[in-house]
Amino acid sequence: MARTVVFRELGGPEVLRLEDVEVRDPGPGEVRVRVEAIGLNRSEVLFRSGLYIEPVKRFPATLGTEAAGVVEAVGAGVTGLRPGQPVSTVQTFSMNDYGVYGESVVVPAAAVLRRPEGIGAVEGAAVWMSYVTAYGALMETGGVRPGDTVVLNAASSSVGLAAIHVADRLGATPIALTRTAAKKEALLKEGAAEVIVTGPEEGVSGEDVAERVLAATGGRGAGLVLDAVAGPGVRGLMRAVASGGMLLVYGALSGQPTPYPGIELGMPAVAMRTYTMLETTRRPERLRRAEAFVASGLRSGAFRAVVDRTFELDEIAAAHRHLESNAQIGKIVVTVP
Numbered sequence: 029m030a031r032t033v034v035f036r037e038l039g040g041p042e043v044l045r046l047e048d049v050e051v052r053d054p055g056p057g058e059v060r061v062r063v064e065a066i067g068l069n070r071s072e073v074l075f076r077s078g079l080y081i082e083p084v085k086r087f088p089a090t091l092g093t094e095a096a097g098v099v100e101a102v103g104a105g106v107t108g109l110r111p112g113q114p115v116s117t118v119q120t121f122s123m124n125d126y127g128v129y130g131e132s133v134v135v136p137a138a139a140v141l142r143r144p145e146g147i148g149a150v151e152g153a154a155v156w157m158s159y160v161t162a163y164g165a166l167m168e169t170g171g172v173r174p175g176d177t178v179v180l181n182a183a184s185s186s187v188g189l190a191a192i193h194v195a196d197r198l199g200a201t202p203i204a205l206t207r208t209a210a211k212k213e214a215l216l217k218e219g220a221a222e223v224i225v226t227g228p229e230e231g232v233s234g235e236d237v238a239e240r241v242l243a244a245t246g247g248r249g250a251g252l253v254l255d256a257v258a259g260p261g262v263r264g265l266m267r268a269v270a271s272g273g274m275l276l277v278y279g280a281l282s283g284q285p286t287p288y289p290g291i292e293l294g295m296p297a298v299a300m301r302t303y304t305m306l307e308t309t310r311r312p313e314r315l316r317r318a319e320a321f322v323a324s325g326l327r328s329g330a331f332r333a334v335v336d337r338t339f340e341l342d343e344i345a346a347a348h349r350h351l352e353s354n355a356q357i358g359k360i361v362v363t364v365p
């Protein structure tokens with residue numbers, strides 16, 4: 029038996045329950061991991077609320093894709109992993125099929141990465157989702173090159189911070205957007221070349237963002253804009269993209285319908301495209317490149333987990349509440365004793 033987080037109805041953090049659940053042996057191509065830490069992601073809040081891109085198919089449902097721990101057992105046909113090995117998990121699977129919010133969990137072997145030397149459980153649960161998402165968006169899909177400018181919306185999110193570090197490592201110039209003036213200093217410290225605070229506090233509207241980005245790039249605009257917010261704000265963001273550049277939408281935090289503004293903006297030579305990290309994790313060659321890139325950044329110290337706060341497993345509802353408060357800078361991690 030293992031204490032596992034389950035929910036039997038959609039709703040707020042209060043629907044999450046910690047229950048003793050029988051843990052099965054891993055089947056062919058699967059691995060069982062003793063979990064030491066869990067990295068929380070916005071997608072879990074959305075899944076729990078019924079707002080994720082994929083609906084909950086059955087109850088009781090489980091949650092979570094990103095964890096660090098130690099291999100307990102491997103199923104038939106699994107090579108390169110053995111019991112006792114420190115590992116992390118990344119999202120390659122649906123939360124309808126697997127979840128990592130528990131003391132002992134079964135996941136597909138394809139979702140298991142060996143944890144680099146010197147990376148502890150909390151860091152191992154906090155780095156992969158954000159850096160692999162940022163790597164895939166900037167390098168594989170965005171084609172960012174040294175000297176490019178990239179604009180990062182919701183830059184204080186865990187993915188946003190990783191994208192600042194990745195842009196910096198690639199020799200690109202990251203411009204960070206946040207709604208929260210109090211986060212400005214922290215974003216500059218993380219490596220943002222410039223921070224644009226949107227919203228009433230600084231009087232900068234979504235439309236003004238384009239003016240600020242054009243001013244910062246000598247009128248050219250940014251080669252890539254990475255947007256976790258979507259909704260009507262894409263109008264201003266598309267205006268901030270350079271000719272030949274791309275607006276990459278990878279989240280929908282606004283919860284509002286998203287227009288396609290290309291026609292009303294006079295048909296600029298700008299691509300608007302959605303992206304998920306599954307484009308990277310479900311292609312073994314891309315995942316291998318992402319793993320090598322992130323591990324090299326971790327070894328050099330260029331990449332590191334920005335952990336906002338840790339909670340314990342029996343505080344899972346409080347951890348979700350904290351995530352939904354949007355007060356965090358970086359990752360919320362749940363430790364499993």
Ligand SMILES: NC(=O)c1ccc[n+]([C@@H]2O[C@H](COP(=O)([O-])OP(=O)(O)OC[C@H]3O[C@@H](n4cnc5c(N)ncnc54)[C@H](OP(=O)(O)O)[C@@H]3O)[C@@H](O)[C@H]2O)c1
Pocket residue numbers: 068069070071157161182183184185186187188205206207208211256257278279280281282283303304305306351354355356357358359
């Ligand atoms: N496509 C993928 O593969 C992929 C992978 C990982 C995450 N995501 C998506 O990326 C987004 C960020 O995820 P995360 O786990 O990194 O988030 P997070 O760490 O929870 O950070 C969220 C931050 O975004 C900002 N924000 C929240 N709601 C907003 C809104 N309505 N408008 C503007 N900004 C808002 C807030 O900062 P401020 O208030 O300071 O702006 C907040 O602190 C989510 O939409 C998530 O689903 C996508």
